[in-house]
C-alpha cells in the first residue's frame with residue numbers, strides 16, 4: 303500500500319479487505335432505522351467493504367480519505383453518513399452538506415442515490431451542474447435544501463452570485479477527486495473549501511491518489527482516516543484455474559449481452575451474481591422470458607425455498623442460478639462450470655470468492671464479467687489482486703452466434719453419424735433422391751436439425767461500446783471557462799449518426815482518429831462510441847457537432863464516404 307498521504311493519515315490507515323468484519327450488517331454500522339428501511343427496500347443485503355469501513359467513522363464525524371473506484375459502492379459509503387448526520391430539526395434553508403463531483407452525469411447519479419436513501423428522512427437534495435439553465439437551479443436552492451451535489455465550476459458560480467450559501471455546511475465530500483484535479487478544477491475546489499466553516503467534516507474519495515491530491519488532502523483534511531478498498535498485492539495461489547473474460551456493455555444492453563454470452567458459452571451450470579435482491583428477481587424473470595431455465599436465490603428467501611432451488615440446479619432442472627453474494631455464501635455445486643458477474647463486484651475479494659466456485663478439482667472454470675464503461679478501473683484492481691489477466695472481449699455478434707450454432711449442429715450430426723442406427727431413415731433419403739440431389743437432401747435435413755435444436759435465429763445486434771476514456775467529458779458551458787481546460791464549444795453533448803459500422807471494419811479508434819484529425823477536437827473530447835453492424839453513434843460536445851458533421855462529410859472513414867448527421871431522436 304502506498305503511504306504518500308500525510309503522516310498522520312498514514313499511521314491510521316485501513317484496508318477494506320473484509321476479514322473479521324465480513325459479516326457486518328447495515329444495522330451493525332449504526333445507521334438509523336429510516337436509512338435501514340431504504341436499504342431493505344432497495345434490496346441491498348449487506349454493506350460492501352468500503353461501506354463497512356467508511357460508514358462508522360464518518361457517522362462519528364471523522365475526516366476520511368477513501369481510495370475507491372466506481373463500482374465499489376463508494377457513493378452509499380459517504381451518502382449514508384451524510385444523511386445520518388442531518389439533524390431532525392432542520393431549519394430548512396441553506397445546505398448542510400456539499401458533495402462535489404467532476405461531471406454532470408455523476409452529479410445526477412449521486413443526487414438520485416441520496417434522494418433514494420434519504421426518502422424517509424425527507425432529505426432535500428439538489429444537483430447543480432454546468433449545462434443546465436441557472437434559473438432552475440437558483441429556484442431549487444431558494445426553496446431550501448439539505449444536500450447540494452455540484453460540479454465545482456457551477457458551485458463557485460452560484461457561490462459568487464450569493465445563491466449558494468455555504469456557512470451552514472457541516473460535511474463536504476469530494477468525490478472522484480482525482481478526476482476533478484485532472485479536469486482543472488483545483489483552484490475552484492480551493493476557493494470553495496475556504497468558504498465552508500473550518501469545523502466541518504471533510505471526506506475525499508478518489509480512485510487514485512496522485513501526489514497533488516495528497517497535498518490537497520494535507521491542507522484540507524484533519525487527521526483523516528485512510529481507507530483503501532483492496533490491497534493491490536497479488537497473493538500466491540489465490541487465482542484458481544479459471545479463464546477470465548470481461549465484456550464491456552452499456553447497462554441497457556446487459557440482459558441481451560448476457561443472453562448472447564450464455565448462448566455462445568453454453569454452460570452446464572452457471573451462477574450469475576447480482577448486487578441486489580431486486581436485480582436478482584428482475585434478471586431471473588428476464589432470463590426465463592428469454593428461454594433459459596433460471597432460478598433466483600437471495601437473502602429474502604426462506605431456507606425451504608433455497609433448498610428447493612438448489613435441488614433443481616443439482617438435478618439439472620435449472621441451468622442458471624441468479625444470486626446475491628449473501629445467498630450464495632457457502633454454496634457448493636459440483637457441476638458448476640461458469641460464474642458470471644452481472645456487474646463488476648464491489649471488492650476484489652468478492653470476485654476471488656465468486657470465481658473460486660469453479661475451476662475446482664483440476665477442471666477449468668470460466669469467469670465472465672459484464673463491465674459498464676465507467677466501472678473499468680475496478681477491473682484493473684481485480685487483475686492485480688488475482689495476479690491473472692482478465693481478457694476484455696467484444697460481445698459475440700450475431701455472426702459469431704450463428705457460427706457457434708452451426709458448429710453445435712455439425713457436432714450433433716457427427717455424433718449421430720458415428721453412433722446412431724440410421725438405417726430406418728434410408729428409405730426416406732432414397733425416395734427423395736429420385737427427385738433431388740443427395741447434397742440437397744442433406745442440406746434440408748441439416749436445416750431441420752439445426753432449427754430444431756437452436757430455435758429461430760436471433761437477429762438483435764448489441765451495440766459495441768468502448769471503455770470510458772480515462773478523462774471524463776467536460777461539463778457544459780454553464781461552467782465558467784478557464785484557460786487550463788479550454789472548451790471545444792461548450793454546451794451539452796450531441797450524438798452523431800455515422801453510416802458505417804462493424805461490417806465496414808470500423809473500430810472506435812477510426813472514429814476518434816477521424817474526428818481528432820479533421821476538427822479542433824482532441825480524442826478525449828469524444829464521448830461514448832457505439833458501433834453497430836451497419837452504423838455507429840458518437841457523442842461529441844454539442845457546440846462542436848456542426849463542425850464535426852461538416853468535417854466528416856468532407857472526409858472518408860475506412861476509405862469510404864459515409865453519411866454523417868445528428869442522431870434522430872428515438873420515438
Ligand code: AMP
Pocket residue numbers: 345346347348349350353371372373374375376377378577578
Ligand atoms: P458506486 O460504486 O457507488 O458507483 O455503486 C455501484 C452500484 O452498487 C450502484 O448501483 C449502487 O446502487 C450499488 N450498491 C451500492 N452499495 C450496495 C450494497 N451494499 N449492496 C448492493 N448494491 C449496492
